[in-house]
């Protein structure tokens with residue numbers, strides 16, 4: 014229901030949107046959102062993209078670059094004073110000088126890049142690219158905006174009773190069975206339920222299960238709100254259309270759930286998500302394959318949820334200026350360099366199948382959607398390795414110090430060749446438990462906590478030819494072309 018405060022808020026936001034729109038007529042700007050669950054590869058992608066644009070990386074599919082029309086690119090102060098700056102310099106230093114992966118961050122950050130280019134007609138132009146890096150966990154919270162506490166509770170419970178989640182939810186379910194929603198509100202009961210529920214979410218996220226759909230996202234990335242009432246609630250077993258008795262535990266949980274949306278979800282939607290022109294969603298599909306078909310189906314559910322976000326705004330806000338305006342959405346499977354190149358197309362086909370299935374059930378409001386398997390920084394090269402009488406399509410790289418495989422521990426210096434396994438040629442195979450070819454990718458015994466995919470060190474810079482040396486990548490140029498190619502005509 015719209016209130017006067019909503020109306021004033023909308024007016025203020027509409028004024029901002031109009032200003033941004035007017036500004037971009039004189040100074041064309043693309044606000045590019047880069048998201049993905051924790052460790053999907055956001056930091057590495059932005060760093061590689063900016064480095065490639067500033068230093069003239071090899072991007073043959075990126076038209077403007079290929080046609081020699083990019084004159085240069087430079088960083089500039091970002092427009093949003095309250096958002097931390099993306100620490101590009103440290104990340105580049107880590108990748109190139111130290112050859113280690115950048116430190117992970119768990120919050121939003123922003124970086125402005127100005128691209129000087131020549132238009133197709135020969136005129137000198139500027140394109141301002143504002144990149145906004147934010148956790149995919151926040152994005153997956155947006156569907157909560159249109160859900161009551163009771164609906165969310167019912168959905169969360171149903172999900173937690175399915176495989177492989179049910180065994181992980183045991184302790185939380187046991188506690189839940191002791192709670193009477195109609196009993197008087199009890200802070201200790203709320204704290205215990207929230208803790209057990211959070212532990213269940215964290216267990217699902219563990220790489221053995223690699224579940225993707227785990228709202229509320231701030232339970233996993235609490236930041237400075239850890240321990241506050243807005244994060245101290247949990248689902249209850251209550252009827253979907255029920256009304257809580259006054260002063261009950263149910264009423265308290267419901268109020269906190271609404272606070273969570275008011276304090277965290279709505280501001281994120283309004284201040285960040287709705288302002289994006291283009292969106293990249295990074296997906297660590299290999300981590301899901303590694304965990305098994307349940308993780309793949311869960312990932313598909315998360316993709317559907319993400320696509321729904323582009324529809325939610327149309328129901329939440331009245332003014333067209335506040336609706337999500339992203340007109341291109343790219344789903345990118347990252348870290349393709351963990352596979353032999355013969356599997357890159359297969360990886361792309363599998364992600365495309367997932368996204369297609371999600372699109373069939375979502376409404377993206379006319380946005381263009383594309384799918385790419387890429388590696389922002391390619392840490393391996395391909396090789397054929399003889400094994401027995403057979404030649405196996407393998408990858409060669411330097412495993413990070415301390416990584417282990419087959420009882421061997423790596424020193425971070427020696428190169429090794431590994432056969433990473435093939436992805437199935439039939440994309441449907443990954444959705445079916447026990448299907449041949451897919452099982453081969455599932456991690457070995459549950460006791461083995463290490464990833465089947467070795468963590469390789471970042472590569473040395475490739476020698477430059479005539480240009481400066483550049484970081485090797487896989488299909489990063491195709492991503493660039495889809496995301497901003499049309500704005501550099």
Ligand SMILES: Nc1nc2c(ncn2[C@@H]2O[C@H](COP(=O)(O)OP(=O)(O)O)[C@@H](O)[C@H]2O)c(=O)[nH]1
Nearest residue numbers: 051052053054055056057114348388389390392
């Ligand atoms: N081999 C390889 N590993 C990558 C690549 N991108 C990310 N990674 C790995 O994934 C980890 C997480 O990446 P990061 O960009 O920090 O993820 P974020 O949490 O989404 O920002 C890194 O530390 C690397 O180990 C890539 O292009 N190739």
Ligand SMILES: [Mg+2]
Nearest residue numbers: 055056117118
């Ligand atoms: Mg990051």
